[in-house]
Amino acid sequence: MSEEGELTTIRCTIDGRPHEHRCHPLASALDFLRYVAGLTATKEGCKEGECGACAITLDGVVVNSCVVPAAHLQGRRVGTVEGLSRPDELSALQKAFLECGGAQCGICTPGMLVTGARLLEEGERLTEARIREHMAGNLCRCTGYGKIVESLLRASEEER
Amino acid sequence: MRLVGTSAPRAEGEAKLTGRARYVDDLPLTDFLWGLTVRSTIPYGRILSVDFDAGADWSGVTIVTAKDVPGKNVVVLLEQDQPILAADRVMHREEPIVLLAHRDRDRLWELASRVRIEYERWEPVLDIDASLALEQRLFKDDNVFKAIRIDKGDVEAAFARAARVFERTYETGLQEQAYIENQGMVATWDAAAGRLEVVGSMQCPYYVLKGLCPIMGLAPEQVVVEQAATGGAFGGKEDYPTILAAHASLLSYKSGKTVKMIYDRVEDLVATTKRHPCRTRIRTALDASGSILAMDVDATMDGGAYCTLSPVVLSRGTIHAGGPYNFENIRVESRVVATNTPPNGAFRGFGAPQTIFAMERHMDNLARELGRAPHELREEYLLRPGQTTAFSQNVGDDVYALDIQREAVARTRFEERRRECEEFNRSSRWERRGIGLATFLHGAGFTGNGEVVLDSRLKVEVTADGLVQIYSANTEMGQGKDTTFSQIAADSMGLPMARVRIITPNTARVPNSGPTVASRTAMVVGYLVQEACGAVRKALEAHAGRTWRDPDDFASLAAAHHRERGALEGWSRYEPPPGKVWDDKVYRGAAYGAYAWACYVAAVRVRLDTLEVTVESFDAFQEVGRVLNPVIAEGQIEGGVVQGIGYALCEEVKMKDGAMANANFTNYIIPTFADVPAVKVHFAERPYPFGPFGAKGIGELPMDGPGPALASALTHALGVEVNRIPATPEHLLELLGNE
Ligand code: FES
Numbered sequence: 001m002s003e004e005g006e007l008t009t010i011r012c013t014i015d016g017r018p019h020e021h022r023c024h025p026l027a028s029a030l031d032f033l034r035y036v037a038g039l040t041a042t043k044e045g046c047k048e049g050e051c052g053a054c055a056i057t058l059d060g061v062v063v064n065s066c067v068v069p070a071a072h073l074q075g076r077r078v079g080t081v082e083g084l085s086r087p088d089e090l091s092a093l094q095k096a097f098l099e100c101g102g103a104q105c106g107i108c109t110p111g112m113l114v115t116g117a118r119l120l121e122e123g124e125r126l127t128e129a130r131i132r133e134h135m136a137g138n139l140c141r142c143t144g145y146g147k148i149v150e151s152l153l154r155a156s157e158e159e160r
Numbered sequence: 161m162r163l164v165g166t167s168a169p170r171a172e173g174e175a176k177l178t179g180r181a182r183y184v185d186d187l188p189l190t191d192f193l194w195g196l197t198v199r200s201t202i203p204y205g206r207i208l209s210v211d212f213d214a215g216a217d218w219s220g221v222t223i224v225t226a227k228d229v230p231g232k233n234v235v236v237l238l239e240q241d242q243p244i245l246a247a248d249r250v251m252h253r254e255e256p257i258v259l260l261a262h263r264d265r266d267r268l269w270e271l272a273s274r275v276r277i278e279y280e281r282w283e284p285v286l287d288i289d290a291s292l293a294l295e296q297r298l299f300k301d302d303n304v305f306k307a308i309r310i311d312k313g314d315v316e317a318a319f320a321r322a323a324r325v326f327e328r329t330y331e332t333g334l335q336e337q338a339y340i341e342n343q344g345m346v347a348t349w350d351a352a353a354g355r356l357e358v359v360g361s362m363q364c365p366y367y368v369l370k371g372l373c374p375i376m377g378l379a380p381e382q383v384v385v386e387q388a389a390t391g392g393a394f395g396g397k398e399d400y401p402t403i404l405a406a407h408a409s410l411l412s413y414k415s416g417k418t419v420k421m422i423y424d425r426v427e428d429l430v431a432t433t434k435r436h437p438c439r440t441r442i443r444t445a446l447d448a449s450g451s452i453l454a455m456d457v458d459a460t461m462d463g464g465a466y467c468t469l470s471p472v473v474l475s476r477g478t479i480h481a482g483g484p485y486n487f488e489n490i491r492v493e494s495r496v497v498a499t500n501t502p503p504n505g506a507f508r509g510f511g512a513p514q515t516i517f518a519m520e521r522h523m524d525n526l527a528r529e530l531g532r533a534p535h536e537l538r539e540e541y542l543l544r545p546g547q548t549t550a551f552s553q554n555v556g557d558d559v560y561a562l563d564i565q566r567e568a569v570a571r572t573r574f575e576e577r578r579r580e581c582e583e584f585n586r587s588s589r590w591e592r593r594g595i596g597l598a599t600f601l602h603g604a605g606f607t608g609n610g611e612v613v614l615d616s617r618l619k620v621e622v623t624a625d626g627l628v629q630i631y632s633a634n635t636e637m638g639q640g641k642d643t644t645f646s647q648i649a650a651d652s653m654g655l656p657m658a659r660v661r662i663i664t665p666n667t668a669r670v671p672n673s674g675p676t677v678a679s680r681t682a683m684v685v686g687y688l689v690q691e692a693c694g695a696v697r698k699a700l701e702a703h704a705g706r707t708w709r710d711p712d713d714f715a716s717l718a719a720a721h722h723r724e725r726g727a728l729e730g731w732s733r734y735e736p737p738p739g740k741v742w743d744d745k746v747y748r749g750a751a752y753g754a755y756a757w758a759c760y761v762a763a764v765r766v767r768l769d770t771l772e773v774t775v776e777s778f779d780a781f782q783e784v785g786r787v788l789n790p791v792i793a794e795g796q797i798e799g800g801v802v803q804g805i806g807y808a809l810c811e812e813v814k815m816k817d818g819a820m821a822n823a824n825f826t827n828y829i830i831p832t833f834a835d836v837p838a839v840k841v842h843f844a845e846r847p848y849p850f851g852p853f854g855a856k857g858i859g860e861l862p863m864d865g866p867g868p869a870l871a872s873a874l875t876h877a878l879g880v881e882v883n884r885i886p887a888t889p890e891h892l893l894e895l896l897g898n899e
């Protein structure tokens with residue numbers, strides 16, 4: 001982060017825990033998470049809002065954190081992939097990814113899980129078409145997407 | 161055998177699913193500098209001066225130019241033509257000239273724009289034709305990095321007696337690997353200890369080690385290279401990481417600090433290697449009845465400004481140019497030439513997707529010309545047992561071309577669906593549908609005697625508490641190697657997977673089991689895992705005088721061995737399969753230990769108003785020896801097919817003045833969830849005796865088929881030959897406009 005310019009204090013909760021860090025207000029939420037708060041689970045793929053690797057939830061809404069200014073986190077609830085599982089147990093979606101081969105190199109995976117978990121929360125029975133439409137902002141170069149679709153379908157069935 | 165053949169969950173899966181896996185940009189570092197590269201802004205010319213704007217604050221900035229290279233300013237690969245930093249001339253846009261490091265990354269970005277470089281501009285050579293016309297001499301006398309010729313039969317005589325000649329030209333474009341994790345590297349030079357440590361995103365730690373030594377003027381013992389979790393590679397992290405590792409090392413060497421360099425997407429797209437563009441002309445001699453007398457193939461690839469791996473890319477491309485066919489007479493001539501564009505390099509398929517595209521399109525066009533169905537014409541020429549390939553390898557019994565195509569045609573109802581599409585096209589005003597196929601083979605492992613030269617070694621160690629540890633230089637980059645190696649080791653030892661541990665590839669700890677490229681890891685190195693396990697198993701059984709009953713028993717026997725005889729390890733070393741001979745001078749013989757055989761079928765729908773293409777279905781049939789892990793193997797094929805769909809339809813690198821003009825994911829379009837159908841994967845298995853439990857390599861295979869299968873389907877849909885990819889709507893409009 002820049003040493004020059006005003007630093008501002010940002011307070012928010014990340015995965016349920018309160019955080020307070022000094023940060024350049026124009027830094028992105030992604031840089032805030034990764035380089036200021038030291039939470040590297042959220043990934044960078046493009047820094048221009050095109051790949052979804054950096055997806056987080058802000059008060060429950062999925063956003064690409066690379067195009068959200070850190071200042072927007074002030075007082076909000078931030079959710080990352082680290083909040084999806086309990087310390088010793090994967091979530092149903094994570095388990096489905098493991099069984100169905102939803103992760104290969106894993107760099108897109110945190111974003112896929114955050115975006116996919118939000119879709120599951122909507123509670124409707126998922127179809128392949130609905131998944132492909134909802135997930136279209138998340139790029140994956142390894143899987144060809146089929147196994148991620150399967151993972152989401154399986155998790156959706158299991159939640160019922 | 162209990163684990164091989166099952167979909168054991170990914171060994172490193174949990175770390176990736178919880179965000180705990182550490183990629184290079186996630187490594188906790190204290191007290192480090194960020195590094196940045198200042199690059200050329202012209203494609204070709206002399207560097208007149210490099211100045212640092214006196215109005216800017218350069219305090220605390222480490223600056224490295226060619227003068228600071230402690231060893232030789234050269235990237236040692238097949239040739240020694242590429243400097244690690246341009247000194248007096250630049251050969252391409254985005255060539256590295258100056259390196260900067262500072263604690264504050266934002267400041268660095270600002271300062272980069274304050275480095276002023278003056279050039280004398282020379283007229284650049286930007287394409288194959290200009291290079292062959294020798295508008296400038298960029299490499300030796302002829303601008304040719306490598307030329308190859310393959311001959312089988314008597315092509316001239318066949319053309320002399322031909323009733324007619326059918327000729328077409330095929331073109332494939334640049335393609336970007338587009339791994340989602342950009343390239344990144346961290347280097348730490350410890351001057352007191354005289355030791356350089358590098359960790360980063362890479363496929364081949366020993367390549368990086370070998371490249372660093374001459375540049376840094378260090379002995380191999382002074383350099384340690386470790387792979388961090390790697391977010392995709394596809395060949396893009398085969399050769400390029402050496403360059404980035406050297407840049408970070410040079411900055412660390414000068415500053416005495418740890419230096420971290422992480423490319424952003426734009427830099428990664430403009431500066432790193434891509435798939436070679438290729439133009440292939442094929443002439444076919446036909447007799448009066450339409451039988452093929454001879455094939456004459458001529459392929460030219462654009463290597464870019466420096467040689468890099470181009471000769472080997474050309475080699476694989478040339479060998480695969482004849483396809484899975486038995487032509488009595490065939491000649492393949494090929495070359496890769498120099499241009500003033502960023503060097504092209506390794507990308508999944510490594511030259512084969514380009515030439516296979518040409519041959520498969522040509523077979524299709526020939527069928528059309530002769531009024532025959534595409535699969536029927538192919539059937540006549542597909543290799544049968546005992547026949548020979550274009551490079552005169554007798555395939556013996558390892559041939560499955562006919563079987564796989566027949567299976568694909570039957571199970572996709574190819575003939576019926578062809579008729580359905582044609583009927584649909586007669587009645588629809590707004591849309592066209594088409595179905596097409598491609599039949600191909602892909603050789604696994606290094607070409608020719610390459611595996612012998614690599615001389616791979618691998619170690620398996622059993623710890624005192626009964627863990628089986630695999631020491632290999634092969635990297636996990638998403639393809640599932642940690643898992644398949646664990647399965648192979650577990651079954652070889654009769655233990656559960658939880659008893660196997662993969663040691664992180666680190667050149668100070670693991671032997672050189674060769675690079676993670678060329679579809680060789682599961683097949684060639686996996687076999688070494690099996691053999692080393694066999695050795696360790698024998699040693700333990702000999703010591704105990706018996707075998708073990710269960711994992712606990714194994715652990716107690718291992719503990720006894722450690723107490724009584726010390727450490728317990730087994731080694732393996734590559735041995736070529738018997739009877740495989742390759743002659744590199746004439747390009748004849750056993751080019752590869754084994755081939756995977758495939759037939760891919762694609763169906764498309766095209767809107768006539770926008771020429772937007774929808775892939776309606778995609779079926780991938782292949783014979784792969786033995787499937788080690790179905791979920792992982794399917795995932796490899798599905799991912800490769802979708803990358804191939806991108807190559808065929810939408811991934812277009814637009815070059816302007818020698819540089820990529822659409823360097824971001826907004827304008828370089830890779831397929832999304834919404835752009836592709838569920839790819840259906842079908843495996844046939846015929847165990848290969850020299851692969852682990854019978855497995856062959858499959859990593860590159862799926863990249864070969866989608867280009868020609870989709871172009872075939874588009875040709876069927878639109879009634880015009882689609883002979884160039886990417887077949888973007890703009891390109892289709894051009895084709896239709898000509899009709
Ligand atoms: S890094 Fe944010 S969308 Fe790609």
Ligand code: FES
Binds near residue numbers: 109
């Ligand atoms: S798993 Fe590698 S990008 Fe998705």
